[in-house]
Amino acid sequence: MPRILHLGFGNFHRAHQAWYTELANRRAEAAAPWRITGVSMRRPDLRDALAPEGFAYTLAIRGRDGLDLERVTVHDEILVAAEDPEAVLRRIADPETRIVTLTVTEKGYHLDPRDGTLDLADPRIRADLEAERPQSAVGLLAHGLARRAGSGAGGLTVISCDNISGNGRKLRAAVARFAQAAGLEIGGTAGDRVTFPDTMVDRITPATTEELRASVAAATGRPEAAPVPTETFSEWIVEDDFASDRPAWDRVGAEIVADVAPFEARKLRLLNASHSFLAYAGLLAGHRYVQDAIADPALRAGVERLFDEAGATLAEEIRDTLPAYRAALLARFDVVEMKHELAQIAMDGSQKVPVRLLPIVRALRQRGLPAPQATTAIASWVAWLVRAAEKGRPVHDPAADGLLKIAGSRTGTPALCRALLEQVTQEPLPEDWIADLAGRTDRILEGKA
Numbered sequence: 001m002p003r004i005l006h007l008g009f010g011n012f013h014r015a016h017q018a019w020y021t022e023l024a025n026r027r028a029e030a031a032a033p034w035r036i037t038g039v040s041m042r043r044p045d046l047r048d049a050l051a052p053e054g055f056a057y058t059l060a061i062r063g064r065d066g067l068d069l070e071r072v073t074v075h076d077e078i079l080v081a082a083e084d085p086e087a088v089l090r091r092i093a094d095p096e097t098r099i100v101t102l103t104v105t106e107k108g109y110h111l112d113p114r115d116g117t118l119d120l121a122d123p124r125i126r127a128d129l130e131a132e133r134p135q136s137a138v139g140l141l142a143h144g145l146a147r148r149a150g151s152g153a154g155g156l157t158v159i160s161c162d163n164i165s166g167n168g169r170k171l172r173a174a175v176a177r178f179a180q181a182a183g184l185e186i187g188g189t190a191g192d193r194v195t196f197p198d199t200m201v202d203r204i205t206p207a208t209t210e211e212l213r214a215s216v217a218a219a220t221g222r223p224e225a226a227p228v229p230t231e232t233f234s235e236w237i238v239e240d241d242f243a244s245d246r247p248a249w250d251r252v253g254a255e256i257v258a259d260v261a262p263f264e265a266r267k268l269r270l271l272n273a274s275h276s277f278l279a280y281a282g283l284l285a286g287h288r289y290v291q292d293a294i295a296d297p298a299l300r301a302g303v304e305r306l307f308d309e310a311g312a313t314l315a316e317e318i319r320d321t322l323p324a325y326r327a328a329l330l331a332r333f334d335v336v337e338m339k340h341e342l343a344q345i346a347m348d349g350s351q352k353v354p355v356r357l358l359p360i361v362r363a364l365r366q367r368g369l370p371a372p373q374a375t376t377a378i379a380s381w382v383a384w385l386v387r388a389a390e391k392g393r394p395v396h397d398p399a400a401d402g403l404l405k406i407a408g409s410r411t412g413t414p415a416l417c418r419a420l421l422e423q424v425t426q427e428p429l430p431e432d433w434i435a436d437l438a439g440r441t442d443r444i445l446e447g448k449a
């Protein structure tokens, strides 16, 4: 039975890659169905909640015309990496496993946000470098690939499904760096090839709420512990670089292409960039959900300007798609029943700002153009951190301690902006841009923006 091992068994995986695999299995009736081993990285809660149902769950797909319920039944095993890393390593080395997918969020890669390489000074990575049984995704992959190498287990495709630009390439480099530092030999022979295609993934998937549990129970007539809310829209673009066979994903909507980069830039710089802007500016304006922020005329106008700026940085070949893409995005943000929490999107800004917003500023400045709205979006992040430091509010970010220390310092806004940005980029930060950023931050903090 062909198998996928998935690291990061959370709602996004359950709404996206698992759903494509479910549909592909239904399509390819004659072939052996693919099964997924889900791996929760830390907590057993979801495994325990889903075990009585044989790990099946309901996907609650919310569109303008109501709720559509689909059953997803592709998982037959859930492991918990923190409890039993050995079981995960065995599965990576298992010849049945043809594909490893990952949704561990940006911070789950332990990359240095300033240059996107594995951060060997990160405490989790340091601990894993000493351990026989690592717990991070990168450590598990390096050890698992070392076991697999030369075993004749066959080719393996490792697919990062997180919102990081060049996600496949960065993951490959991170695993190689870890292996080198740990003295592991992972280079497969011709028969044991391992590839890391780049991908663009897209489906808005909020957290499960009590309200969703109640509406799914009312519709199906039986209570369910962990249904997943999502939208009708879904997109998955994967680089054509497979070392193994794969489910018939391309027959159910996924696209396998030669170059993912233009799609990835469009998604990160339009969807994710405006999400982050709405999160910081929206929370500062007292909103709770994406739907409230996008209904605020000032914020909606800001999103439109951000779309203009981001659109101008994209490759020529994708520009024609922009009017329809932008209209679809606004409609997606507007679905009132989604209740997508801005606080969830605001998390991990130090990992998100450098891949979503800074590339817009960089690309426009390289052409001698200003990037006022992308700069305002970054200023919203800075202002939100300053407010959090003032109020002693916790910030969910792997770099929270350092960020809050800077945000709470009384060095003056330009120095504060520079110090914060230096946490997330190695690029030179020109004085005029820092002055502009600081001015925008002050106006937001004074309530004048």
Ligand code: CS2
Pocket: 163, 201, 202, 203, 204, 205, 271, 272, 275, 276, 344, 345, 346, 352
């Ligand atoms: C969001 C994304 O939480 C966030 O930062 O911007 O998770 C977004 O909902 C997805 O990328 C949509 O595909």
